[in-house]
Amino acid sequence: MSSADDRSLVWVLRSLFAWLALVAGVLLPLPGADAVAALAVTIAMLLGWRDLRPVARMLLVLMMLAALVAAVLEPQALGKGVRNMAILIGLIISVILLSAVLSRSRDLARLSSSLFGGRSLTRYYSLTFGTAFLSIPLNFGAVGVVAALVADRINSRGHSARTRNAARATLRGFAAAPLCSPLSISVAVVLTFLPGLKGWQLIGMGLPVAVLFLLAGAFFREPESGESAPEEGTAGAGPWLRFTGLIAVICAGTLALSAGAGLSYPRAVTLSCLSVVVLGLAWGAWRGERPAPPSLAPASNELVIVGASAFLGALVSALAEHHLGSGLTLPGWGYPLAALLVPWVFYAVGMMGFNPILTGTLVGALLGPIWPPQAIQALGLSMVCGWAMTGVSTPYAANVLLLERFTGYPAWRTAVIWNRALAIMVMLAGGLLAALLTLLLM
Numbered sequence: 001m002s003s004a005d006d007r008s009l010v011w012v013l014r015s016l017f018a019w020l021a022l023v024a025g026v027l028l029p030l031p032g033a034d035a036v037a038a039l040a041v042t043i044a045m046l047l048g049w050r051d052l053r054p055v056a057r058m059l060l061v062l063m064m065l066a067a068l069v070a071a072v073l074e075p076q077a078l079g080k081g082v083r084n085m086a087i088l089i090g091l092i093i094s095v096i097l098l099s100a101v102l103s104r105s106r107d108l109a110r111l112s113s114s115l116f117g118g119r120s121l122t123r124y125y126s127l128t129f130g131t132a133f134l135s136i137p138l139n140f141g142a143v144g145v146v147a148a149l150v151a152d153r154i155n156s157r158g159h160s161a162r163t164r165n166a167a168r169a170t171l172r173g174f175a176a177a178p179l180c181s182p183l184s185i186s187v188a189v190v191l192t193f194l195p196g197l198k199g200w201q202l203i204g205m206g207l208p209v210a211v212l213f214l215l216a217g218a219f220f221r222e223p224e225s226g227e228s229a230p231e232e233g234t235a236g237a238g239p240w241l242r243f244t245g246l247i248a249v250i251c252a253g254t255l256a257l258s259a260g261a262g263l264s265y266p267r268a269v270t271l272s273c274l275s276v277v278v279l280g281l282a283w284g285a286w287r288g289e290r291p292a293p294p295s296l297a298p299a300s301n302e303l304v305i306v307g308a309s310a311f312l313g314a315l316v317s318a319l320a321e322h323h324l325g326s327g328l329t330l331p332g333w334g335y336p337l338a339a340l341l342v343p344w345v346f347y348a349v350g351m352m353g354f355n356p357i358l359t360g361t362l363v364g365a366l367l368g369p370i371w372p373p374q375a376i377q378a379l380g381l382s383m384v385c386g387w388a389m390t391g392v393s394t395p396y397a398a399n400v401l402l403l404e405r406f407t408g409y410p411a412w413r414t415a416v417i418w419n420r421a422l423a424i425m426v427m428l429a430g431g432l433l434a435a436l437l438t439l440l441l442m
Contacts (some may be wrong), residue, residue, distance in 0.1 A: 010047050011297045017044035018093060018296035018303065025090025025270065028083075037086035041307050048300030055353040055396050056301045059308040066315055077318035084314035085307050088357065091188060091266045092306040093296065094273040100294035101280040102246075107239035120162075120224040124169050128214050131173025136181045136247050143399045146170045147406035154407060161222040167407050168418055172217045174399050175392035178356075179206035179213070179384050182251050183273070185306070186387040188266040189357060193364025196376045199258070199265060205381045209433075213388070213426050220422045250276055305355045305398055313361025329370055335442065338367060339382045339434035343427040346386030350394035356387040375441035378434045385430030393423035 017040045024037035045052075045060055052060065070078040131146050150166045157163075178186035180203050187206075191199055253272035257263045263271070281293065296303075330338065342363060349359045360383055371379050391397045395411040404411045 011295075014044050014047045014297040014300065015295045017041065017047065018299065019293075021086075021089050022093045022097075022296075025086050025093070026274070028086060028090070028267065034083045034086040037089060038082040038307075038311070041085070041089045041303055044296075045300060045304050045307065048297070048303075051298075051300050052304060053301055053401065056304040056308075058353065059312070059355070060304050063308040063311050066312055070315055070319075074319055077315050080318045081311040081315035084361070085311040087192075087264070087266050088185065088188070088310040089303065089307045090270045091185060092302060093299070094270045094277070095183065095185075096296065096299050096302065097277045097294055098250075098273045101277050104284070107242055120165070121218060123162075124165055124218055124221060125214075127166055127169035128173040128176075128217055131170050132176040132210070132214060134243075135174045135177035136183055136250075143170060143174050143402050146173070147403050151406040151408075161224045163407070164409070164418075165221045165224065167403060167409050167414060168217065168221055171392055171399065171403055171414060171419065172214065172422070175388050176210040176214055178388040178391060179210040182254060183269050185357060186360065186384050188269060189360045190364060190380050190383050191265045193361065193368045194371075194376050194380055195368075196373050197380045199255075201377045202380045202384065205377060206384050209381070209385065209426070209430060210388075212429075213422075216425065217422060220419070246276070301401075302398060306357055309355040309357035310361065313358045313365070317362050317365030332442070335372060335375070336435040336438045339378050339438045340431040342367075342379070342382040342434070343386030343389060343431050346383075346390045347394065347423070347427060350390035350397065353396045355398075356390045359390075360387055372438075372442050375438045378437035378441060381437070382431060382434035385427060385434070389423040389427050389430075393419045 021037045021041035021044065024033045024040060027033045028037070042063075049057070049060075067078060067081070070081065127146065131143070134146070135143075147167070147170055150163055150170060153166065154163050177184050181187065182199065182203060187199065187202060190202060191197060250272050253275060254265075254268045257268035257271055258265050261268075284290075345363065346356055346359050350356060363383055367379060368376075391399055393415050394400070395415045397415065400411045400415045403409065403414060
């Protein structure tokens with residue numbers, strides 16, 4: 001068998017095991033389904049070792065070592081890690097599938113192209129708010145869609161202040177999603193570990209911060225003097241209305257499944273996204289397109305980053321909770337101080353290469369049970385602020401690496417140099433607001 005055939009077989013197996021993990025994740029109420037999901041996705045990760053980035057390889061090795069230690073010393077913690085891994089793997093795969101199905105839409109191509117019209121400031125805001133809007137259902141797919149258009153401008157017209165500002169706008173637009181998107185993994189993780197916090201409370205607080213963050217980004221861009229505005233077509237009202245309606249359907253399904261059917265928020269998002277995926281494939285088949293289910297083989301890095309981080313976070317938090325006991329408390333002044341510092345914890349850990357899922361799981365599991373219930377929304381706001389700024393200002397964030405793949409702009413440059421000042425400002429403001437809310441609500 002040739003090397004190409006080996007790669008083709010491994011490629012198919014990676015996708016099949018990822019699909020098996022998704023099916024098991026959907027069937028989580030059944031006994032043993034979480035273990036099947038975790039085992040299947042781990043095999044898919046190992047089969048994709050050649051394509052993993054160094055950070056993903058490090059996380060995978062840490063996950064395997066931690067699983068061995070936990071199996072011997074703390075089997076109960078191992079079960080919690082497996083369960084959390086299965087839940088979030090189902091979520092990320094469903095979002096990847098949704099992105100793959102929606103990326104075939106002609107409406108999406110029209111919307112993305114229209115974002116490049118207008119003068120410098122208009123174009124910047126169109127790109128950053130447009131990417132934020134597309135990120136609600138597409139997640140990382142929004143970065144891929146818009147970054148591909150930026151890359152096309154670079155290939156056809158070369159690098160310029162315009163393309164660099166477009167890259168800034170794309171990255172910042174996606175970074176707003178962890179603050180307020182009901183389909184974001186950040187919102188799912190925070191609501192999972194802060195059960196006293198309602199989804200509408202977290203999104204209602206994160207949305208104004210996201211809008212201010214996107215507006216403030218215009219002050220942190222390059223001048224484009226001497227560059228004429230490009231001629232771009234407009235998408236019209238139809239594509240925007242259809243896309244908005246699709247987002248409304250997904251959000252309504254999530255709300256119905258979580259509030260009405262009593263499912264956990266991550267599972268509600270998973271099932272809602274998968275319903276749209278099935279309908280999208282059925283619609284394509286009815287139109288004679290014969291769409292095949294997307295391959296999950298290219299998603300190895302995303303699976304490792306999400307799955308390993310979810311497993312490690314739940315494992316470490318379970319161990320800490322068991323050994324620290326329920327008597328852990330903070331002094332009165334410690335809660336506002338913690339709310340102030342949480343965003344910086346996310347940022348510091350992100351600069352070391354760890355995904356915010358790991359940090360969010362640890363922070364939520366350790367601080368959630370001891371946080372004053374009446375001020376729980378302050379902790380949630382602090383967490384999503386740290387999560388969002390980690391995604392925009394650390395060079396190992398998945399969306400930063402994806403932007404580098406499309407545009408060629410180095411991850412360190414786009415994240416740390418271009419966005420450091422903006423991220424510091426938001427972390428300071430978000431931390432201070434969370435600390436003030438904690439003081440007022442305690």
